[in-house]
Amino acid sequence: MAAKAIVPKTWNTDPLSPAKAAFYSAILPGLGQAYNKSYWKIPIVYLAIGIPTYLYFKNDNELQRYRTAYKQRLDGRTDDEFYQGRTDGNPRLSTDALRRAQDLYQRNKEMAMLFAIGFYALNIIEANVDAHLKQFNVDERLTLEPFIHNDFLTQPQFGLTLTYRSKK
Numbered sequence: 001m002a003a004k005a006i007v008p009k010t011w012n013t014d015p016l017s018p019a020k021a022a023f024y025s026a027i028l029p030g031l032g033q034a035y036n037k038s039y040w041k042i043p044i045v046y047l048a049i050g051i052p053t054y055l056y057f058k059n060d061n062e063l064q065r066y067r068t069a070y071k072q073r074l075d076g077r078t079d080d081e082f083y084q085g086r087t088d089g090n091p092r093l094s095t096d097a098l099r100r101a102q103d104l105y106q107r108n109k110e111m112a113m114l115f116a117i118g119f120y121a122l123n124i125i126e127a128n129v130d131a132h133l134k135q136f137n138v139d140e141r142l143t144l145e146p147f148i149h150n151d152f153l154t155q156p157q158f159g160l161t162l163t164y165r166s167k168k
Helices: 017-027 031-035 039-076 095-134
Strands: 142-147 158-166
Touching: 017 031, 017 095, 031 039, 031 095, 039 095
Parallel strands: none
Antiparallel strands: 142 158
16 A cells, blocks of 8 residues: 655645735724624724714814813803893803813823724734634644643642654
């Protein structure tokens, strides 16, 4: 009997695959994850980018409310929304409180924008890294296993065992 020749597995490695995934994610967030067939990550990407974007616009609307009232106060008017409903003539918020509220909402708006941009960049990086790791050759002959040796006479020993089995 003749011995069979062992033919090694060939891996489909496309060197442009990580660049394509990153490009697709830059064009439309989540598209790189779809290209990598990691569909479960797409809702996470949209939540990570969508929540800070929502908070950006919410803080912008609040900033405009307080800025409008502050400008009306500087003009000497007493008809802003924080005077309405008051019978004693005193506003619910002072002019100084309106200024502080503007600072707060401006800072929150800027932080939300930074988070949205950060998660957008993280989306691109994740698609690129995932495409790289999909091409990683995981050979069944190479194993990494936890090692626990418990002998009653000595202290337990913990570690990792790296094993490489040669071809049979």
